[in-house]
Amino acid sequence: MKKNYGYARVSSKEQNLDRQIEALTNYGINERDIITDKQSGKDFNRTGYVTLKNQLLRSGDTLVIKELDRLGRNMDMIKKEWQELQENRINIIVLDTPLLNTEGKSDLEKKLISNIVFELLSYMAEKERIKIKERQAEGIKKAKEKGKHLGRPKAKYPKLWEMYYFQWKSGQITAKECMEQLDLKRTTFYKLAKDYESKLIK
Template identity: 50%
Template sequence: MTETTYGYVRVSTQEQNEARQLAAMQEFGVAEKNIIIEKLSGKDFNRPCYQRLVRALRPGDVLVVKSIDRLGRNYDEILEQWSVITKKRKAAIVVLDMPLLDTRQGRDLTGTLIADIVLQLLSYVAQTER
């Protein structure tokens, strides 16, 4: 089975422009047909396109987001979704703006600890900026 790389692009309103995120996805090499664009608030994960994307993820697939706040803006839910994607769906996540948050390569215990701390910190910042 072939692994697929997906890009998730989110802006909070219909008026906001997703061009920077789209350019980053294309530069990373995400196929245009695999870029999911959603124009909804990140306050929670009750977003139809996001939910369909997570259900489509298969083991070995990769989910790319520009920054952690594009994934969501709720601290607890970001951590929960990270676990769902990486542990339950067994897919990898790449956060383009934070190379430490790239689960594609195997990490030793120290690398995993550092990534977890960075994830928690950035999730906190994403929620407080909301």
């Protein structure tokens, strides 16, 4: 006998599953057949989903989710899960996007829907990349407008820099002695010296 299962997920324990569960029960899924996860972190260990996929779902069963992104935390993961479900002949119903529903569809129609899913995911991924670039550009622009220095913070000259610098340059002390007096590491010392000299030339 073919079964319908619902899956609901939130990415942190503080978030609420009620909205998803309500949508699934309204569709007709028995609450005992709704598997849930409240998982976060880089490992993304979804014990509920893994159990559902490996132990409960059988060929011909239907998985109902509220939104496509419940299948994974990024585009590649969603695509992988969709492919695996299709290979195992599991029907998929996405309540918020009925166009993607595969239940009752022929193999040709399912292939077409998979193509739509992958195109949609590619579009969403590209849109997200553009959004990130726009945010970065906006952040850089705002920082420049406020006169903030971008990149590594500029090294500050220590007290008595000029005195010891000119003693070093006139040969009164060695570079090593100069570094010790100013408590500077070799790379920092020469970086400051180069920067200071470029200012003197201007």
